[in-house]
Amino acid sequence: MIKKPRIESVELRRFRSLDTRTNLSVKEKSYYLNLEKGFQGEKIFDKWIESLKIDCLILNDLLFEQNNTFFQVDSLIILQDIIHFFEIKYFEGDYIIKNDEWHFLSGKEKEIKNPLLQLKRSASLLRRVLQDLGCHLPVEEHLIFVKPDFYLYQAPINLPIIFPSQIERFIDSMNKKSSNLTSYHSKLANQLLSLHVDESPFIRVPKYSFDQLKKGITCDKCKGFIDHYEKYFIVCPKCGHKENITSAVLRSIEEYCLLFPNKKLTTNSIQEWCKITSHKTIQRVLSTHFKQLGHGKSTYYIPNN
Ligand SMILES: [Zn+2]
CATH class of the missing domain: 3.40.1350.10 (Trna Endonuclease; Chain: A, domain 1)
Structure with a gap:
């Protein structure tokens, strides 16, 4: 077992x-x-x-x-x-x-x-x-x-x-x-x-910042960058893999949280991160799959549980 x-x-x-x-x-x-x-x-x-x-x-x-x-x-x-x-x-x-x-x-x-x-x-x-x-x-x-x-x-x-x-x-x-x-x-x-200790002292990830990293949604199959999207789907220009926009945005949010665990999850930050998707789509995904805190300009999201 x-x-x-x-x-x-x-x-x-x-x-x-x-x-x-x-x-x-x-x-x-x-x-x-x-x-x-x-x-x-x-x-x-x-x-x-x-x-x-x-x-x-x-x-x-x-x-x-x-x-x-x-x-x-x-x-x-x-x-x-x-x-x-x-x-x-x-x-x-x-x-x-x-x-x-x-x-x-x-x-x-x-x-x-x-x-x-x-x-x-x-x-x-x-x-x-x-x-x-x-x-x-x-x-x-x-x-x-x-x-x-x-x-x-x-x-x-x-x-x-x-x-x-x-x-x-x-x-x-x-x-x-x-x-x-x-x-x-x-x-x-x-x-x-x-x-068991959760936080490994052996982690050797190089230093990075949000501004340094290439933004955009990457393909789930080949890791290539997606350059545009159709209404409900993204299609990879490199390998042709098709993915539902919501799942692609959720994957990108997960990656953002992995790289920046201390940054607040906001519609603006995720839109800048995903680059190609509309403000409306990002807001819909965030408000459906995350818990909303604050309001107006200071709205941010946290995981549901
Ligand atoms: Zn691909």
């Missing part, structure tokens, strides 16, 4: 929007693309986990603070007698381990951060979190590589690694175990959830 589903992080969603509306530097773009890859990897992992039939509790994307140190947990699976901790990697290409150092081999060889050290560190912090909760279930940590074309040369056999070709067998072996969860386990999952 999924106790905490995985959702796209605010950081990733902001980067996606900034990538369309501004020019990211080479460094920012590469950081952003790594976030996309990371998320893609997690989705592949989640797909595999769907075939788990055993009684378990799954918690995704957790962030804990232990002794002033933050650490992330990609996935935690609580079984009756054990907790599995997964660090998910979407590495592609060839790598080699030389004296405990990891090197990327496809293209120009370069040393990368040893992912096993990060796994070890997070696992030991997680053990302390569990200890503080009075939980004595053992934790088994796994570094799982989900992209089929990943290859690691000279990997010793005793590493806590699951290679792409081993995932299916790993899931099979888990399914063969017996696990009967009790209220103890759900209480533990709830305690872990209550320790």
Whole structure:
């Protein structure tokens, strides 16, 4: 049972929007693309986990603070007698381990951060979190590589690694175990959830302002900018995707709120943001889907609940 589903992080969603509306530097773009890859990897992992039939509790994307140190947990699976901790990697290409150092081999060889050290560190912090909760279930940590074309040369056999070709067998072996969860386990999952920190200190979105960003409604399919609209629809000039105007405006409002959580939602600001739609349309969408506060020139909107 999924106790905490995985959702796209605010950081990733902001980067996606900034990538369309501004020019990211080479460094920012590469950081952003790594976030996309990371998320893609997690989705592949989640797909595999769907075939788990055993009684378990799954918690995704957790962030804990232990002794002033933050650490992330990609996935935690609580079984009756054990907790599995997964660090998910979407590495592609060839790598080699030389004296405990990891090197990327496809293209120009370069040393990368040893992912096993990060796994070890997070696992030991997680053990302390569990200890503080009075939980004595053992934790088994796994570094799982989900992209089929990943290859690691000279990997010793005793590493806590699951290679792409081993995932299916790993899931099979888990399914063969017996696990009967009790209220103890759900209480533990709830305690872990209550320790989860929502605001990540790792967010690295570049600075931006409303004036800097390219305005306009973007296509839901290809992210191209829409240059005009017909009465009830927008049609993408690039890919031809057709979308109802209300849903397109709502999407744009959501994006505005994601980028500017502290700015007031007003008809003027959203019209400037959407650019092509009429004042009347924006007002209709805002007053139908949001709660109106203030009046006259100082009218603004907040989410309905
Ligand atoms: Zn399009």
